[in-house]
Amino acid sequence: MIVDALEQAWQVWAELGRDLDEEQWRRPTRLPDWTVKDVYAHHADFPAGTAAGVAAPEPEAPVTHADAAALLAHMQQPGGIADQTSEEVRTTALQRAGSPTGELVAQFTDLAPEVIASLRTADLDRKVDYGGFAVVPAGEALRIFLMEAVVHHFDMAAALDLPIPGPMAGAPVRETVRLLAETADPVALIDAATGRGTPPVFPVLH
Structure with missing residues (x-):
């Protein structure tokens, strides 16, 4: 279940944050000009954002993207939302x-468990607003939040010389792989994965 995977991922973030010293927070990551603290701060707003999205009235507008993969593909179009908002995302993180x-760290040690508890009784099929530019089922939004948690934990783990996937092994990694595979062009992915050609498949996200 997506909520179980997200709970595991956010527990990993809580444990990591509790263990870091000042030098580790300042380490550069494989994201150009992003430190460990910058990456951590970027994802630290996700628990509160999740709570707000679930608590908000259901949008009257129809679903714009039926699943997380369709939304990611839309966002990642050249010149699309990901490109348009990249500087804003970085500025906000800084x-x-x-x-x-x-x-x-309290966002994951204190708030996240409360959010997970509320998600267990929430209707994950209800519509939620996604960033003001899309309407998706709540469960599909959570799949993207989980992917963000896994990918950015890897960014920090690489900077900190920690094992990868480490504590993200299991459901968080499986669900992330599944989402990224669904987002890729299916024919190109199958041909590349089975050695029947070298079509451009990756990166799926940028």
């Missing part, structure tokens, strides 16, 4: 990274 580390 601003958030100015917060005390304890405040960032």
